[in-house]
Amino acid sequence: MNTVELAPHRIAGLLAPAVDRVFRAGMLAGRDGGGAELSQRYGGPAASGFLVDLRTRLAAPGGTVDAPGFAAITRYADPVVARRTVDKQVAHGMLHRGPDGALSATERGAAFLAELYQVHAEVTEELWAGHDERVSRLVAVLGRLLSYALVLADTDTDGDRGGSAFAALAPPHEPDGTPAGVLLLNRLGTLRHHRADAHAAAWAAAGHTASSIAALPTGPERLAIELETDRRAAGPYSVLSVDERLTMLADLAALPG
Template identity: 40%
Template sequence: MSYARLVRPAIDRVYVGARWAARARMEAFYAERGCTLGAENSFFSGVLARPMPAEALADGLIYTSGSMDEELAQGVVVRDAEGAWHLTELGRELTLFAQRATGEAAEELWAMLPGVLPGLGIVPRLADLVGRVLAHAQATGGPVFRAMSPPYEPEGASPALLLVTRLGSLRHHRADAHRAAWRAAGLTADEIRALPDGPERAAIEADTDRRDEPAYAALTKAERWELLAGLAALPN
């Protein structure tokens, strides 16, 4: 099995766990400003750094309706003449809070482990390893990954915030690889979602691995196992 496929569940578990832990506080903050969580919340690691090109957003939302009507109506984003999406002042306030809340929730989760088990102590090292993967992956990432990386990292950010932010960007390297794989097989988004397990699905997943694997060439074999073990050890 490819390393890219092996490490992905650990990446998703840690990132999604932090996001869910932060959800209630994000919803409360948004509600105070008359807003609901939208695309800016999901793509915080990229949209805080740069406008999101139309192609990247369309790919990032391809498994959904793709509508940005609610975000526009709430005044969270605006679209320029070239079709790129920009945060408004309100949108930036919301998105900065989403990033901060996710980092704080992650730190709270990871501090819960007994002292004899790895927890916050390994987070700086994991953040460093993921940062190296992100930098190396600039040469192979697709449109959404390029919009999401390098991620926005505020001055003085905690290791926990850095790790979840970098994982948020890294997840899009494989997502881009998967879209490229099923498109190369002649499928649509609806078709790949409905495709059952079998030889065709296996071939697409193998192609996804092939396209995603180069990101991890930045790490030695020992560092790859260190990253996988460290992510797997963090609670969520």
């Protein structure tokens, strides 16, 4: 593979499905490996669902997700349904909603998230056993990517960070002693939100809405939007060398799940 093939926009497109696969494998392992039972102890998905989605910010002491950030994270959901779901989780005592719509974890919600981090530690250790070097390498490279993505977001004069899913959840909460598997899982999840923002910007520039892009069939128009997504998502990958981009792709491909 030559350097043209590994240009930042090209690697952004190649990495997206690999990132999705590994992240989904980790989250599925968490659900099946104790997460579902944990959720039931706290009232079930109706009580804890958004806490899982927002964990990388709400697990942090004093962490909040503001209303524009939440709207970006849930851009494909019916806003009425999303609001009612939040209402239920507030009623369960898991989330607090401020007068401005900002969300934070209650004491009970924070306890749930602490246990969830432990579940994810246990299942990722098992899922990626024997791949310690690969996991460590991915954690390090993802840390660089996310740090640079935050710098780019701060210097982006054309975008609005206030309505960014990535900005709402980055950097992920990583208390001292967080196991490598949890670091990998949450950094992958945060990187997916960076691409989600790029995708939203691409389809909005093409005149679409969240509902119309969801209904758009495979074809030249969707391909053009995906290519534009790659271009908009490419920025952080410029911090990596060509060899590092290829190694990241190979490491993700080699992880089970």
